[in-house]
Amino acid sequence: MQKTDSLFYLYLLAYYFSELNKKHTNISQMAKSLPKRSEDYSLWYNEIVKRADLAEHSAVRGCMVIKPYGYSIWEKMQAEIDRMFKETGHTNAYFPLFVPKSYLSKEADHVEGFAKECAVVTHYRLKNADDGSGVVVDPEAKLEEELIVRPTSETVIWNTYKNWIQSYRDLPILVNQWANVVRWEMRTRLFLRTAEFLWQEGHTAHATKGEAEAETKQMLDVYAEFAECFMAMPVIKGVKTESERFPGAVDTYCIEALMQDGKALQAGTSHFLGQNFAKAFDVRFAGMDGKVDYVWGTSWGVSTRLMGALIMAHSDDQGLVLPPKLAPIQVVIVPIYKTDEQLKSIRKVADQIRTELRSSGISIKFDDRDTQSPGWKFAEYELKGVPLRIAIGPRDIENGTVEIARRDTKEKATYQTSAVCDAIRGLLDEIQSNIYRKAFDFRSDLTTKVNTYDEFKEALDGKGGFVMAHWDGTVETEEKIKAETKATIRCIPMDQEEENGHCIYSGKPSKGRVVFARAY
Numbered sequence: 001m002q003k004t005d006s007l008f009y010l011y012l013l014a015y016y017f018s019e020l021n022k023k024h025t026n027i028s029q030m031a032k033s034l035p036k037r038s039e040d041y042s043l044w045y046n047e048i049v050k051r052a053d054l055a056e057h058s059a060v061r062g063c064m065v066i067k068p069y070g071y072s073i074w075e076k077m078q079a080e081i082d083r084m085f086k087e088t089g090h091t092n093a094y095f096p097l098f099v100p101k102s103y104l105s106k107e108a109d110h111v112e113g114f115a116k117e118c119a120v121v122t123h124y125r126l127k128n129a130d131d132g133s134g135v136v137v138d139p140e141a142k143l144e145e146e147l148i149v150r151p152t153s154e155t156v157i158w159n160t161y162k163n164w165i166q167s168y169r170d171l172p173i174l175v176n177q178w179a180n181v182v183r184w185e186m187r188t189r190l191f192l193r194t195a196e197f198l199w200q201e202g203h204t205a206h207a208t209k210g211e212a213e214a215e216t217k218q219m220l221d222v223y224a225e226f227a228e229c230f231m232a233m234p235v236i237k238g239v240k241t242e243s244e245r246f247p248g249a250v251d252t253y254c255i256e257a258l259m260q261d262g263k264a265l266q267a268g269t270s271h272f273l274g275q276n277f278a279k280a281f282d283v284r285f286a287g288m289d290g291k292v293d294y295v296w297g298t299s300w301g302v303s304t305r306l307m308g309a310l311i312m313a314h315s316d317d318q319g320l321v322l323p324p325k326l327a328p329i330q331v332v333i334v335p336i337y338k339t340d341e342q343l344k345s346i347r348k349v350a351d352q353i354r355t356e357l358r359s360s361g362i363s364i365k366f367d368d369r370d371t372q373s374p375g376w377k378f379a380e381y382e383l384k385g386v387p388l389r390i391a392i393g394p395r396d397i398e399n400g401t402v403e404i405a406r407r408d409t410k411e412k413a414t415y416q417t418s419a420v421c422d423a424i425r426g427l428l429d430e431i432q433s434n435i436y437r438k439a440f441d442f443r444s445d446l447t448t449k450v451n452t453y454d455e456f457k458e459a460l461d462g463k464g465g466f467v468m469a470h471w472d473g474t475v476e477t478e479e480k481i482k483a484e485t486k487a488t489i490r491c492i493p494m495d496q497e498e499e500n501g502h503c504i505y506s507g508k509p510s511k512g513r514v515v516f517a518r519a520y
Contacts, residue, residue, distance in 0.1 A: 034383075036317050041261040048311055049190045052320050052384050055307075062188040062195030069384065070307065072328035074198065077306060078178065080230050080325075081200065084222050090174045090202060095156050097179075098147040103155035106280040110154065113247020117183040119149040119195075149182040154248065154299055157203045158277040165205060165295060167286045172215075173205040191308035192265075192520055199303035205295045207285065209274070212296035216272040219300040220253045223268035231306065232323040232436035233257050233313045234443055235267060236466070236515060238491025243475050246299075250274035256490040256515065258443045259312040262464025264490045264517035267309050270300035308520075313439055320385025321408055323435050324428040329386050331357060331364040331424060334377045336393035343368065346392045349402075349417060353390070356421045362428070382407060387431050388424060408434055449513065453504045456516070460487055466517050470510035472503035481505055481516070490515045 034051070035044045049055050054070030057063075066074065082092070098121065104111040125141035128134075150156070157175075164170060178200050188194050202219060206212040220237055227235045235255040245252045249271040257267045278284070278294040286292050314321040324330050333353065335346040350366045357364045367377055374391070381389055389405045396402055402420050405412045408431050415423045446465025450456045459467045471477060471489065482488050496512045503510050 034317055034319065037260060044317070045308075045312060046190065048315055048319060048383075054311075055190045057190070060195070062185055064190050064194050064196075066198075066304070069328065073310070073322070073326055074304060074307060076326045076328065077226075077230070078200075081222075081226055081302065082176075082178070084226060085176050085200075085202070088174075088218060088222065090176050090204075092177060093175045094177050094179065095153050095160065097150050099150055099153070099156045101146045101148055103159060104148060106155065107248045107277060109276075110248035110280075114151045114183070117151055117185065119182050119184050121147040121149065150179070151181055151183045152299075152301075153177070153179070153181075153201055153203065154273070154277055155281075158281040158283055158297070161203075161205055161295070162281050162283045165283055165285050168207050168288055171205060171207045171285060171295065172211060174202075174215075175204065176200055176202040189308075191304055191311070193305075197304050199301050201299060201301040204298045205278075205283070206298075207287065207296070209296050212274075212298050213272055216251070216253060216270045216298045216300070219298070220255065220268070220270040223270070223300075223302060224255050226302075227255055227257065227267055227306075227309075228436065230323065230325045231310055231313070232325075232432055232439060233267070233309060234436065234440045236491060236493055237495075238493045238515065240269075240491060241475070241478060241489050241514075243478055244489065246271045248273065248276050249299075250276065253494075254491050256466075256517075257309055257313060258446060258465060258517070259309070259520070260315075260442065261312070262446055262518075264466065264515075264519040265305070265309050265312070266490070266519065267306060268300075268302040271298060273297035273299060314435055315385070319383035321435065322385035322387060324387045324432050327385065327387050328363065329365045329381075329384075330362050330428060331388045331390060332377075332381050332386050333364065333366045333390045333392060334374050334381075335366075335368055336374045336391055338394075342394050342397075345394070345397050349392060349397065353402075353417075353420060357424060360421075360425060362424070378405075388427060390420075406431060408438075450504065451501070456487075456504050457485060460485055460516075460518065464518065466490070466515050468513040469504045469516055470499075470501040470512070471514045472506045472508035472510055474506070474508075477503060477505050485518075487516045487518050490517050490519060 034047050037044045053067050055064045055066045058065045123137045123141045125138040126135045127138040129136045180196055180198050182196050185193050185195050204215050224235050224237050227233045235257050237255055240252040240254055251272040253270045254266055255268045257265050259265055275294040275296055277297050283295045284292050285295055333350045335343055337343045354364050387407050391403045400417045401414050402417055403414050446463055448459040449468045450459055456469055478489055492514050499512050501510045
């Protein structure tokens with residue numbers, strides 16, 4: 001045997017054992033159970049994100065890599081939200097990643113709100129160090145004006161709108177952009193809070209205050225509809241208090257959701273900007289009567305934080321539980337066979353099912369990999385939250401049946417092959433409704449009305465969740481409650497019923513309850 005042949009076979013042997021080790025490592029990882037939510041909710045969340053192949057930490061501190069499966073879910077979210085925007089008359093555009101530092105200083109509240117999170121670009125070139133130690137910033141390439149890496153785009157967009165708007169004929173402007181933003185967070189968690197994240201931000205300009213206020217509320221309704229109808233996540237629509245308001249806004253509206261650990265999560269915001277940014281950037285228009293006035297504005301956005309909400313609202317100790325409307329794979333078929341002939345018969349039935357379901361817009365996968373056992377695949381798709389799993393074996397072929405397992409309830413049932421597609425369509429709708437109903441019932445169970453501060457603290461430290469309590473409307477009281485309990489006012493509900501009472505902290509008169517919770 002030649003020396004080159006020996007090296008070749010040694011290489012093949014090493015490759016074989018390497019692949020075998022990878023396979024056993026994967027199987028071991030799949031078999032290893034997730035941490036329990038009841039024991040360590042934070043660890044449970046992080047492990048689901050990693051093991052379900054949603055995302056991982058990047059080499060850049062505080063940033064993440066969204067993996068293909070995770071990005072597929074985000075794409076489905078993005079597609080539905082984008083469709084809803086366009087149905088309400090909005091169009092997409094794109095604005096620069098960089099914001100001149102002077103722009104931020106034009107709106108005082110805005111710059112104060114974002115100053116601590118801004119990443120700043122000061123130079124535009126690198127060079128090799130004179131001592132050969134590596135690459136350094138070229139001191140001669142200093143920017144004339146420093147640039148902020150976009151934390152949000154109000155300033156750069158309103159500076160642009162100044163060139164677009166001269167008269168009432170140019171209004172309204174209904175623009176949205178899909179983009180990334182950077183907010184230099186010190187404490188990060190995948191999807192929930194990262195230094196860079198993906199989002200959409202709508203920015204609209206109007207001729208009247210009434211139009212702008214109506215736009216703000218309309219977009220909040222869009223977010224709420226998406227959360228409830230697609231994410232299967234019930235939300236409370238409300239107005240933020242002054243201290244929780246978006247920097248530079250007159251009013252901030254929000255949707256608040258409840259996670260399974262009893263903490264709230266702000267899932268979307270819509271801001272009525274008044275004329276603040278129009279005045280800061282001198283954006284004026286001539287009305288029909290010839291009178292010149294400042295434009296009225298709004299901005300609104302949701303981000304990849306919705307991915308975190310989706311995980312925490314529905315998933316269990318076995319992994320993801322995905323609503324069918326957002327699942328990248330809605331149905332998976334796993335063949336159970338020993339011979340190639342059996343696989344051939346199963347594939348024929350599977351192809352018939354796939355063809356019919358795909359014609360109905362249902363995403364379906366046939367997993368005929370021979371590198372993993374059916375049991376391993378069952379665990380994998382359970383972890384990834386696939387709503388329905390179909391198992392087909394030789395006996396099923398003989399009987400003209402298939403077995404379907406639901407991810408939400410773990411129930412299994414046998415169906416005739418001839419009726420399986422109709423059954424699947426009905427089951428997907430049922431799963432979507434069941435996931436929402438379960439989340440709604442959970443929120444109801446963890447919503448408590450209290451009348452005293454002792455009851456308030458007992459509810460927070462007990463089951464947590466949303467605590468409905470009277471508040472005197474002052475920032476001072478709000479801050480004291482936050483300092484003592486770590487609970488914040490999530491919102492003043494838009495459907496708040498007038499109810500005379502007394503603030504749980506100060507005892508001063510109150511005309512309605514607000515939503516308190518500890519939050520992400």
